[in-house]
Amino acid sequence: MSENLLEVKDLVVSYGSIEAIKGISFDVKKGEIVSILGANGAGKTTTLRTLSGLLKSKSGQIIYEGTDITKVPAHKIVAMGISQSPEGRQVFGTLTVEENIRLGAYTKKRADKETQEWIYELFPRLLERRKQLAGTLSGGEQQMLAISRALMAQPQLLLLDEPSLGIAPILVNMIFQAINKIASTGVTVLLVEQNAKAALKLADRGYVLDVGHVTIKGNAKDLLNDPKVQEAYLGKKG
Amino acid sequence: MDIFIQQIVNGLTIGSIFALVALGYTMVYGVMKLINFAHGDMVALSAYVGLVLYTQFVGSGMPQAFIIILVFLITALIIAAAGVILERLAYRPLRNAPRLSAVVSALGASMLIQNGIMLYWGPNILTFPIGIFPETSWVIFGATITFIQAFMLILTVVLMVSLTMFINFTKYGTAIRASSINQDAAKLMGINVNMVVTIIFIIGAVLGSVGGLFIGIYYRGIEFTLGWNYGLSAFIAAILGGIGNIPGSMVGGYLLGLFTALISGYVSSVWAEAFTYILLIVILIFRPTGILGERVAEKV
Numbered sequence: 001m002s003e004n005l006l007e008v009k010d011l012v013v014s015y016g017s018i019e020a021i022k023g024i025s026f027d028v029k030k031g032e033i034v035s036i037l038g039a040n041g042a043g044k045t046t047t048l049r050t051l052s053g054l055l056k057s058k059s060g061q062i063i064y065e066g067t068d069i070t071k072v073p074a075h076k077i078v079a080m081g082i083s084q085s086p087e088g089r090q091v092f093g094t095l096t097v098e099e100n101i102r103l104g105a106y107t108k109k110r111a112d113k114e115t116q117e118w119i120y121e122l123f124p125r126l127l128e129r130r131k132q133l134a135g136t137l138s139g140g141e142q143q144m145l146a147i148s149r150a151l152m153a154q155p156q157l158l159l160l161d162e163p164s165l166g167i168a169p170i171l172v173n174m175i176f177q178a179i180n181k182i183a184s185t186g187v188t189v190l191l192v193e194q195n196a197k198a199a200l201k202l203a204d205r206g207y208v209l210d211v212g213h214v215t216i217k218g219n220a221k222d223l224l225n226d227p228k229v230q231e232a233y234l235g236k237k238g
Numbered sequence: 239m240d241i242f243i244q245q246i247v248n249g250l251t252i253g254s255i256f257a258l259v260a261l262g263y264t265m266v267y268g269v270m271k272l273i274n275f276a277h278g279d280m281v282a283l284s285a286y287v288g289l290v291l292y293t294q295f296v297g298s299g300m301p302q303a304f305i306i307i308l309v310f311l312i313t314a315l316i317i318a319a320a321g322v323i324l325e326r327l328a329y330r331p332l333r334n335a336p337r338l339s340a341v342v343s344a345l346g347a348s349m350l351i352q353n354g355i356m357l358y359w360g361p362n363i364l365t366f367p368i369g370i371f372p373e374t375s376w377v378i379f380g381a382t383i384t385f386i387q388a389f390m391l392i393l394t395v396v397l398m399v400s401l402t403m404f405i406n407f408t409k410y411g412t413a414i415r416a417s418s419i420n421q422d423a424a425k426l427m428g429i430n431v432n433m434v435v436t437i438i439f440i441i442g443a444v445l446g447s448v449g450g451l452f453i454g455i456y457y458r459g460i461e462f463t464l465g466w467n468y469g470l471s472a473f474i475a476a477i478l479g480g481i482g483n484i485p486g487s488m489v490g491g492y493l494l495g496l497f498t499a500l501i502s503g504y505v506s507s508v509w510a511e512a513f514t515y516i517l518l519i520v521i522l523i524f525r526p527t528g529i530l531g532e533r534v535a536e537k538v
Contacts, residue, residue: 052425052426053425054422054425054426073430074425074426075425075428075429075430075431076428077428078426078427078428079428083426083428084426086422086423086426090420090422090423090426091423092415092416092419092420092423093419094415094419095412095415095416095419099412102412103412103413103416103424103427103429104427106409106413106427106428106429107427107428149427150426153427153428
């Protein structure tokens with residue numbers, strides 16, 4: 001359990017001259033659920049986009065399974081076993097649910113039947129709606145689709161960017177349960193969330209990001225009880 | 239009534255050219271949100287290349303049908319290569335630059351190709367020889383369809399059906415559709431968007447090359463400015479149908495062809511172009527997204 005699947009060292013990412021991430025380091029071990037918390041603009045999404053190769057880092061290193069993937073282009077990263085359900089879901093609205101799911105397996109010779117069946121078991125609603133255009137789904141259903149699409153790549157490391165954002169509370173619960181089930185099959189999960197409470201209940205460990213720096217890190221349980229975290233993210237006065 | 243049917247036949251023939259060329263504009267726009275102004279000049283280039291190839295092959299003793307196939311294939315190959323080079327040199331370096339830079343680059347590429355054609359082949363009209371196709375023609379409902387027209391109509395339909403199948407039912411076609419919706423999300427699926435762009439330019443160039451050869455074979459006279467003339471009409475056809483929309487370009491192309499032919503038949507061919515622009519303005523006022531418009535998924 002102690003083997004590092006992902007190791008990020010002193011990562012700096014900037015948009016033009018503005019540094020969004022100012023040298024963060026963290027690691028994710030095989031089989032873990034790790035959560036990155038933080039307010040808007042803390043650099044959470046930037047971190048995930050850089051991991052997926054959509055953004056180029058200014059300096060620092062991303063090491064995945066012992067290989068430096070810092071400069072690997074986005075489309076190759078998926079084939080290496082890292083897939084992402086991006087911020088705001090970004091499903092392909094004018095394609096059908098089924099087409100979206102099949103695109104998730106783009107790097108595979110053919111879409112894996114078992115994975116597909118498992119996804120429909122996980123999210124039966126998608127099965128009902130598989131012929132519908134993805135843009136006609138509700139926010140929660142689109143989130144299920146975005147996660148399913150990422151799962152079709154059969155990743156080792158699943159990156160989830162704010163799966164609870166803008167979604168009906170009932171569905172949030174359902175989605176977090178699904179993430180738990182996904183993790184129980186051995187997929188390592190890196191979860192970025194503003195909903196700190198839900199994320200920490202699920203996660204093994206957490207990092208708190210504040211304007212581009214890691215300010216607090218530790219076991220999820222400790223973080224839940226940390227007065228600083230409680231004050232800043234859980235709405236409790238210490 | 240005979241004139242009407244005849245003009246329908248003529249309109250569909252011209253429409254085939256418009257539609258083929260319009261697809262090149264629309265597909266590039268769909269993925270890159272860029273108007274490839276050089277596309278029309280690639281069409282012109284293909285007419286010249288085709289003429290050179292045909293003149294080379296014609297005395298070789300090969301069967302005529304074989305020569306025609308060879309001319310279409312080699313022209314398509316050359317123009318496809320030119321399309322890929324165009325994208326690498328004129329557009330790829332500007333992928334992350336402001337939109338206007340790419341537009342200027344497109345215009346520059348257009349002028350470069352156009353002037354290149356003029357320098358190499360001269361400013362005068364060149365003529366495709368007669369007798370490339372049999373002189374056979376058929377009379378249907380009082381309208382005459384020549385062999386060339388039939389060939390153009392059928393080949394265009396075959397190409398469009400193939401394109402539609404490719405886009406809708408293959409993995410790469412789906413990747414193209416995904417890339418035109420959201421490039422970042424496409425990359426997250428493992429799609430190499432650069433490769434998608436290359437494929438788009440190849441498809442556009444190949445369809446355009448067929449359009450260019452049609453222009454040479456059908457009208458026979460070609461000059462270096464034909465890229466602007468036909469390019470502009472095809473561009474209007476793409477806008478009529480809804481730019482970025484593949485079936486829209488097909489519909490727009492045929493519609494514009496019919497419209498031009500009917501105006502030529504009943505009003506005057508001199509006025510055809512003026513009416514084309516009036517039609518464009520009317521469409522833009524009442525349906526700014528074109529006839530088929532952008533496909534939007536609405537929540538139900």
